[in-house]
Amino acid sequence: EPEVTQTPSHQVTQMGQEVILRCVPISNHLYFYWYRQILGQKVEFLVSFYNNEISEKSEIFDDQFSVERPDGSNFTLKIRSTKLEDSAMYFCASLQSTDTQYFGPGTRLTVL
């Protein structure tokens, strides 16, 4: 069964450094998403991406964040200058054309 994959599973970085989290969505899906979950808190929507552009973003998704689909298979989330409060689990998801999103296993980001 097709699945969403994410790399790395755990990323440790120093405050102020740039990080790129990678996702490979399911191949025939059209919508792509990033969510995050700070430890002990809700899973929060960050951004959705459709037809090679951002379709919606939350207040969390400020100028420090960007997304790309560079090659038709990968979907990346970049954080330009990480802060301590960016430490969280980041989930990628994809959707074909109905309302069921399929999630990856997540990347745990730790900012020191």
Next chain:
Amino acid sequence: GDSVTQMEGPVTLSEEAFLTINCTYTATGYPSLFWYVQYPGEGLQLLLKATKADDKGSNKGFEATYRKETTSFHLEKGSVQVSDSAVYFCALTRSGAGSYQLTFGKGTKLSVIP
């Protein structure tokens, strides 16, 4: 804005016990409702869903009924197993929302002991 409230965990049950995890929502319009499950070390998996009032979603012995009058979508299972130990998330997406983004509850950790 949209919101989902689910019961605080953790919940610890003995094998074969009855499970209820409460979920209520606030949303404009007619949202679709979901339960996702996260097993240890894995991603979020769709457990069941319901897209309109009075629909019942069911899967793997779990079920939940979309109750518009009480804005609820409580998860139930008649007899839990150790393998059901996981974190359960209630979520919604608004119909016609365009991007179909999900709004999640905080999650309820279930531990089932033999």
